[in-house]
Amino acid sequence: MKKIPSPCISVCKLTRDGHCIGCAMTKTQKKMFKTLRKPDHQAAFVTLLRHQQTVLGRYRHWLPAYLRKCAKKNVKPPFAP
Template sequence: MPKFPSPCIGVCKFKREGHCIGCSMTKTQKSMGKKLKKPKERAAFLQLVMAQQEVMGRYTHWRLAFGRRCEKKGLKVPKLRGD
């Protein structure tokens, strides 16, 4: 399983009820995500962030920015499970 980059896109402004306006993660989620080492854990965390973005809306720029980061590693952006 390929190692995907962090869902963080480097904006880090927590202005939406404690969620980052760039990636939708909270500070707790960001620190939790950094501690995950196993590929399955990282993949599940990425799915969580992607689902969170779908529910919260207005994070359309994230997919493009994250997609560029994935392309640099030769990866395709994973699809949200259930899509």
């Protein structure tokens, strides 16, 4: 299994509560994703992030951008779109 791309979609602006407006990750979560080496762990992280986006709301733009990123890197997304 190939390395899963970072959930970051290169927007990188934080809200007052510390979540990126592009992907919903906090600075700590961005650092954490970089330390994950196994694709299974990365996939689990992305799944967790999708749940976080659902709870926070306002992240419908993320999925199409992330799917394009995965396609560009020729990697199957870690979830069924």
